[in-house]
Amino acid sequence: MATFMRARRLLFSADVLLQGRNNGSWIKSCRNLSGGSPAPISKVLIANRGEIACRVIRSARKLGIQTVAVYSDADKNSMHVAMADEAYRIGPAASQLSYLNKQRIIDVAKASGAQAIHPGYGFLSENTEFADLCDQEGVIFVGPPSSAIRDMGIKSTSKGIMSAAGVPIIEGYHGEDQSVERLRAESEKIGYPVMLKAVRGGGGKGMRIVMTADDFDEALDSARREALKSFDDDVMLVEKFVETPRHVEVQVFGDKHGNYVYLFERDCSVQRRHQKIIEEAPAPGLPEEVRRSIGEAAVRAARAVNYVGAGTVEFIMDSKQNFYFMEMNTRLQVEHPVTEMVTATDLVEWQLKVAGGDPLPLGQSELRLHGHAFEARIYAEDPDNNFLPGAGPLVHLSPPEANETVRIETGVRQGDEVSTFYDPMIAKLVVWSTDRTSALEKLRKALRNYHIVGLKTNIRFLDDLAKHPEFIQANVHTGFIPLHEDELLKKKGALNSQTLCQASIAMILFEQDRGQKEAVLTGDPFSPFALGSGVRVNEDLSRKITFTGKDDKTIDVMVTYGSQGNFMVKVGEETFEFQGKLTAVEDNSAHLVGTVNGVKSETKVVMYKGAVHLFAEVGGVEVTQPVPAYLGESSSGTMGDRAPMQGDITHLYVEAGAVVEKGDPLLALESMKMEYVIRAPKKGTIERILVAKGDNVQKNAPLVVFNKEK
Known part of the structure; x- marks a missing residue:
């Protein structure tokens, strides 16, 4: 362990790229322990x-490699643009017109003199046509050969290859007959629950769990639309769904010399909507023989397709630790940092060296597993x-x-x-430490x-998840969040009285500070109208401040000014x-900073849009004030269901005049790489539909006029 910690200090001792706290902290860059010549x-x-x-820019910089960024109109002021040595505009904000524009990216590579293209993950990272185009244009694709992407990208093909290579696979239908009737029949033959998957899918896109026959048609329709949108291919396969x-x-x-290694495993079981949110390495509770067996199976999978570069072989593991091949992601994974933390490696550096023709920096016998690492994905979302x-x-x-055991991987400031x-x-x-606890x-x-x-984030949810007793005991599975939903997504409780005390004082002190600054700017720093101190002759000023509490009930706080x-x-x-x-x-x-009833207290406070955000050691809380009636929603008996976010209307389930029950699907909206079904809030009648398929709508835009049944 002492040797590993010395190695870790070497990894973080040089090439420090650490920005101020308000601009986002950066992990200290890793230096590969094996040395060797640059790629x-x-x-x-x-x-x-x-x-x-x-x-990628940070690791390339360590190797003395110059970097070229590309950006859409939405990203012209982004961090990656500022960090790179050069940056080129490649199109409008929509990814189809920018980051997915294969020829435009090749043109920029040639114009800038870049010999290689690193695709990252997502976008073109698993696009066979792009890998082929790079090869045709004489540009190094930092990834596997296109044949490996093609074979592993089509799930039906990959299953056959894996079976031949001795990698365990799960029961399913991977045939060419894509009729609804055939897929439904195969699902019934396998037995519910089943998993529908896009054959070219990944990242949870085009994937639906079907628990009963009654759910099949809607799930298939939704999965196909999402697959077509994400991969331009709606061919599906059906697999037996392994419960928990x-x-x-x-x-x-x-x-490129025929060498293969596995850098151990990660557990990515805790997910929502098939998207991982907390990952850890190594997977807890695996005996060494299972760890070795699953690692060797993954290497057989890579050999079977002549793989080059970084890849991830994903398995489903049942309660008896039997594992079955699910898919191979032919790229670097989002969660690769946890592997780096427990192996003291820089996988992006490995990618660049291997793409340049170098052999693997380490052999299997040289790789060691040390300590435990977690990655939590912080999203702009509302749990x-x-x-x-x-x-x-x-x-x-x-x-x-950030420090040598805490990394902040971000692209925003x-x-x-x-x-x-x-x-x-x-x-x-x-984060990394010596053990899981x-x-x-x-x-x-x-x-x-x-x-x-x-904006809303999932930070509080992640904290609640990380302290859940079952998570602490590593009793994890892909249904963890739905199983513990009542505890993890419990409704907001009553605001603590001390929190309300601090919120009201913070509001008053911010007002006083703002008044004093404005007085200075007006040239009259002694104006009594700017002091706001609350001083009165022969009496104390008392002030009522109203906040919004549980269930939108109001809470009055009385503040009396003293000295x-x-x-x-x-x-x-x-x-x-x-x-x-x-x-x-x-x-x-x-x-x-101060004392509350004589007890020292220090709380960070942020004021935004009339709300007080308080951050202390126990976590953060938002304290809001009631919205005036004239700014609230209309009290009309007829309501228009509104878009929860900006996005594209992908499907309409109802027509004007339709009578719907609570929960019936009204329309589907695609935004931020996901499709969401908007459902009827209550039983009622659709008077009018205000949008059409293909429309792009803004957040809160009315979608339908809905008459609730009285």
């Missing part, structure tokens, strides 16, 4: 955006509203401090916007110190004495 690539184009583009399975995947690597993704400005962004055009992931928080505690502490204001910095606060029957001040005051944030 014979002098310039690489990164055909991607966001955190993975930034990640674990999702265990193995990191493999191959070079309290079915994980609905959001978009908007990052008004306040303050991550935990404070003031940037999360766009509706791309994935809503804000960052990846990665201490690593999990480090993850929770880091989550509590990750402060974001401006400078002293307040008496009454919340219901409780009374608090506060003495203190704001420190480190910025435009919309500060630290509220």
Whole structure:
């Protein structure tokens, strides 16, 4: 262990790329322990955006490789553009016209003199046509040969190859007859529940679990639409769904000299909508013989398709630790940092070296597994509203401090916007420690110190998940979130009285600070109208501040002004004495430092749109005020169901005049790489449909006029 920690210090001792807390902390760059000469690539184009583009730039810089960024109109001021040595515009915001524009990216590579293209993940990373185009144009594709992408990209083909290679596969139908009748019949033959999967799918796209025959038609229709949108192919396969399975995947690597290794496994079981949100390495509870067996099976899979570069072989594991091949992702995975943390490697550096013709830096016998690592994906989404993704400005962004055991992988800074055009992931928080228990505690502490204001995030949900007793005991499976939904997605409880005390004091002190600054700007710093101190002759000023509590009920807080910095606060029957001040005051944030009933307290405060955001060691909380009636929703008996986010209308399920029951599908909306079905809130009649298939609608735009049944 001492040798590993010395190696880790070497990994992080040089090439430090660490930005200020308000601009996003960066992991200290890794240096490959094996040494060796740099890859014979002098310039690489990164055909991607966001955190993975930034990640590739850092590793390329260590090797002395120049970097070329590409960007859409939505990303012209993005972090990856600023970090790269060169940057080129490739088109409008829509990915089909920019990051998926194969020829445009090739043209930029040739114009810039880049010998290689790193595709990152997503977009063109598993596109056989793009890999072929790179080869035809004499540009190195930092990834596997197109034949491997093709064979592994079509699930029906990959199953046959894996079976021949001795890799366990799961029962299913992979035939050419794609009629609804045949797929339904095969599902009944296999036995429900079944899994529908797009044969060219990945990342949970075009995938649906069908529990009963009654759900089949709607699930198939939805999966096909999503697959066609994501992969331009709606061919499906059907597999037996293993109930309460674990999702265990193995990191493999191959070079152009026929060498292969596995860098152990990751557990990615905890998911929502088939998207991973917490990953860990190694997979907890695996005996060494199972670890070796699943690793060797993954290497057989890679050999079977002459794989080159970084790849991930994904397995379904049942309760008896039997594992079955699910798919191979022929690219770097989002969760690759946890593998790097437990093996002290830089997989992007390996990619660049192998693409340049170097052999693998380490052999299987040289790879060691040390400690435990977690990755939590921080998304702009609302867990309290079915994980609905959001978009908007990052008004306040303050991550935990990065160090050799805490990594912040991100592509955004404070003031940037999360766009509706791309994935809503804000960052990846990665931690390492000597064992799973201490690593999990480090993850929770880091989550509590990750402060974001401006849009909804899943940070509180991740913290709740990480402290759930079953997660602590590593009793994980892909149905973990639905099984524990009541505990993980419990409704907001009553606001703590001390929290309301701090929120009211923070509002008053911010008002005073703002008034004093405005007085200075007006040239009259002694104006009594700017002081706002609450001083009165022969009486104390009392002020009522109203907040919104549980179930939208209002809570009144009475604040009585005392001498400078002293307040008496009454919340219901409780009374608090506060003495203190704001420190480190910025435009919309500060630290509220003082004592509450004689007990020292320090809380970070961010003010935004009339809400007070409080961040303390126990986590963050938002305290809001009631919306005036004239700004609220119409009280009309007829309501128009509204778009929960900006997106494209992909399907209409109803026509005007239709009578629907609560929960019936009305229409489907695609946004941020996912499709969402908008359902009737109550039984009623559709009076009018206000949109058409293909329309792009803004958030809160009316979709249908719906008369509720009285």
